[in-house]
Amino acid sequence: MSQLSKLRVSIFIISALLSSLGCAQAQMPFADTHIHFNWDQKEIIDASTVVNKLRQAGVDFAVVSSTPSALALELKQAGDDLIVPIFSPYTHELGRQDWYLDQRTVELAEAGLRQRLYHGIGEVHFMSGFRPRPDNPIFQQLMHLAIEYEVPVLIHVDAGNEQTFLDICRGHPQLTLIFAHAGGHLEARHIRNIIRACVNVTIEFSARDPWRFDGLTDANRHLLDAWRELVLEYPDRFITGTDPVWKVTRTQTWDQADDGWDYFEQLIDYHRSWIAELPPQIQPKVAFENARRLYRLP
Secondary structure, three states: OOHHHHHHHHHHHHHHHHHHHHHHHHOOOOEEEEEEOOHHHHOOOOHHHHHHHHHHOOOOEEEEEOOOOOHHHHHHHHHHHHEEEOEOOOOOOOHHHOHHHOHHHHHHHHHHHHOOOOOOEEEEEEEOOOOOOOOOHHHHHHHHHHHHHOOOEEEEEEOOOOHHHHHHHHHOOOOOEEEEEEOOEOOHHHHHHHHHHOOOEEEEEOOOOOOOHHHOEOOOOOEOHHHHHHHHHOHHHEEEOOOOOOOOOOOOOOOOOOOHHHHHHHHHHHHHHHHOOOOOOOHHHHHHHHHHHHOOOO
């Protein structure tokens, strides 16, 4: 073989290797740990279309809670192993208004967990100054169920600091908790306090719409320094989700169907962008591995 031929073969091999590395990067496993399939989304998008969106986006598995809670099982039926349902206490369309007053919420959760239909509980919302409070008996019973069945609980707290969440995690050290929407509310310094105080907490990034991205990244989708330092310091404590809900366009009223799934591709692209700038050994942890371990998936 001539020197020129050898050179051409070498160039071909190197190009092939670089190409395969690029494909591996592009196809890095990704777990979307925060999606919904709610009644006001189902009005304009069906389960099979949601599943197709997830597959086309290269999602390896997606954690879904729904209102009513049974809709998560409908999405599971359409998506099979792609979908990991968790039990939402919002068991009917307006369940967020009265779940904490209804003992049937606990009964339905226990039945679903016992049958292994659900892999967790959530999303449960707490807002400063509004009912319920975390000491609510129904919520406390759900927490005990999560401990009994060894599943995580996804908590959404709207507050000016980390104290409400700290009260929850410190009060239940045996419970596996997920803090929802890091980067969408509270600052990195608040989250650092949670991580240090509670070893049972995983932090979930789901700054879910274009108006909230500036809490996590700059205009060029670079992770803000405080967040980057925190992720590098605790790489095993973070997971990522898109949460394509809540009238993302801001052009709707609350009595209209939720078109958040129309923006799913935009949201997942955003998260892939900043994850790709993390060190190579940390990217798969934040994108997939931590979530797989958290939900005990093979």
